[in-house]
Amino acid sequence: xxxxxxxxxxxxxxxxxxxxxxxxxxxxxxxxxxxxxxxxxxxxxxxxxxxxxxxxxxxxxxxxxxxxxxxxxxxxxxxxxxxxxxxxxxxxxxxxxxxxxxxxxxxxxxxxxxxxxxxxxxxxxxxxxxxxxxxxxxxxxxxxxxxxxxxxxxxxxxxxxxxxxxxxxxxxxxxxxxxxxxxxxxxxxxxxxxxxxxxxxxxxxxxxxxxxxxxxxxxxxxxxxxxxxxxxxxxxxxxxxxxxxxxxxxxxxxxxxxxxxxxxxxxxxxxxxxxxxxxxxxxxx
Numbered sequence: 242x243x244x245x246x247x248x249x250x251x252x253x254x255x256x257x258x259x260x261x262x263x264x265x266x267x268x269x270x271x272x273x274x275x276x277x278x279x280x281x282x283x284x285x286x287x288x289x290x291x292x293x294x295x296x297x298x299x300x301x302x303x304x305x306x307x308x309x310x311x312x313x314x315x316x317x318x319x320x321x322x323x324x325x326x327x328x329x330x331x332x333x334x335x336x337x338x339x340x341x342x343x344x345x346x347x348x349x350x351x352x353x354x355x356x357x358x359x360x361x362x363x364x365x366x367x368x369x370x371x372x373x374x375x376x377x378x379x380x381x382x383x384x385x386x387x388x389x390x391x392x393x394x395x396x397x398x399x400x401x402x403x404x405x406x407x408x409x410x411x412x413x414x415x416x417x418x419x420x421x422x423x424x425x426x427x428x429x430x431x432x433x434x435x436x437x438x439x440x441x442x443x444x445x446x447x448x449x450x451x452x453x454x455x456x457x458x459x460x461x462x463x464x465x466x467x468x469x470x471x472x473x474x475x476x477x478x479x480x481x482x483x484x485x486x487x488x489x490x491x492x493x494x495x496x497x498x499x500x501x502x503x504x505x506x507x508x509x510x511x512x513x514x515x516x517x518x519x520x521x522x523x524x525x526x
């Protein structure tokens with residue numbers, strides 16, 4: 242089985258619609274794909290319809306990537322197979338989403354102060370109906386020729402955490418995120434915990450505390466982790482009794498990663514499925 246547990250669609254900052262994502266996952270030879278847009282479940286209905294219309298076997302895992310912050314450090318929490326209608330978690334996702342527009346507008350204002358002629362209209366056009374975020378601002382910078390790629394905008398000079406044009410947004414405390422996802426019947430995995438090029442990372446001592454609070458796993462095999470980081474994270478997961486996942490963090494054409502570039506072991510996937518009580522995977526056939 243080829244299992245990719247971290248992808249994005251146009252419901253947040255990917256360039257594939259949920260339908261396109263499903264078809265591209267099938268074409269890439271995946272058996273399981275998780276749709277984990279930022280702080281939203283807005284793409285789930287379309288992806289579900291696409292899965293059910295598919296003429297080849299593919300399973301959809303519904304999820305989201307939740308924006309969190311602790312000790313001034315941003316981190317992301319992957320949440321799988323939770324009940325999307327559970328009110329407390331739904332309310333927190335809405336608070337994060339509502340703060341995305343003023344945050345992006347603030348980044349546009351900072352960039353203009355730095356001499357970058359980006360406009361809010363340009364960023365809004367790029368975001369479309371998706372939950373606006375830094376990748377949309379970064380794409381605008383690419384269009385203007387300020388940086389060659391989206392990844393090049395995520396530096397201290399521009400949009401990285403604490404960068405010159407960075408603006409904070411409402412984010413969940415990760416301990417609250419674990420509690421809320423668990424309360425909605427879901428499973429939690431700390432996304433790309435050693436992605437240092439994105440900015441400051443959370444200390445391993447906090448990861449240990451999160452594990453004691455109910456965190457289920459660590460995303461180890463990821464394009465932003467080099468081999469030493471993966472080895473260290475794999476050892477940490479073993480020490481803490483956490484599941485180890487791997488995934489592409491696919492964003493369509495916005496990033497260079499390919500669907501299925503990194504994958505999750507089938508036994509780990511089955512354990513995630515076993516632990517979840519809020520929703521079940523959706524199969525094409």
